[in-house]
């Protein structure tokens with residue numbers, strides 16, 4: 001018996017203001033898979049993640065998560081099936097400390113409620129778990145600093161730690177390496193590699209270093225449609241992909257900027 005896919009897109013299209021942004025996209029992501037979605041600027045990658053997460057309704061087609069048709073569910077209801085998305089800008093509580101951000105994420109995960117500070121302080125087990133997450137993510141040194149005072153790379157790390165702490169079954173990462181310094185990328189790649197395999201990850205990313213070290217399979221979008229889909233080796237050898245995107249992106253990689 002084959003496992004129920006983590007994500008199925010069936011003929012998904014998205015039109016905004018008469019403009020076709022996504023056209024007839026079908027793809028299947030297996031449980032535990034690491035899928036990267038790459039393509040030139042404006043190819044439709046972020047729009048696709050927003051359609052999967054429910055922030056934008058599909059104009060046509062179906063979105064199925066772990067066998068459940070979520071096409072008509074709003075984003076907050078898709079969280080109940082274990083789906084979480086990060087944004088290009090870190091979504092963190094700026095006025096709260098790093099520790100408070102992690103505590104709130106853990107409480108939300110437990111109770112599926114927005115945690116209040118009073119509840120946070122009373123829950124010892126959650127506090128212990130927060131210390132573990134802070135240590136795991138190298139955030140202990142900044143745990144009592146309000147996030148708004150932290151550099152962008154740290155804010156990104158706080159966001160990812162908070163999202164991962166929620167233990168989503170399907171995690172959508174929108175350019176998680178954006179804003180990280182070049183010397184922060186290897187540790188970030190290492191962190192991604194340690195994610196548990198019961199978590200399925202769909203990653204949109206321009207850094208080819210991150211994509212090729214992380215992905216089991218890669219889907220290439222071009223002008224809102226799937227140009228190619230395959231293993232990293234297949235994608236690297238694909239001449240259409242080379243012409244449309246990869247040659248330029250890999251030059252950036254070799255220059256150390258990607």
Ligand SMILES: Nc1ncnc2c1ncn2[C@@H]1O[C@H](COP(=O)(O)OP(=O)(O)OP(=O)(O)O)[C@@H](O)[C@H]1O
Nearest residue numbers: 016017019021039040041042043044045046047048
């Ligand atoms: N709300 C909108 N209204 C009109 N056009 C939009 C809207 N959102 C996105 N677009 C257009 O849709 C196309 C795809 O945008 P999208 O942000 O999904 O691309 P992307 O592949 O994520 O690009 P990038 O790599 O630059 O982030 C672009 O041409 C963009 O201008």
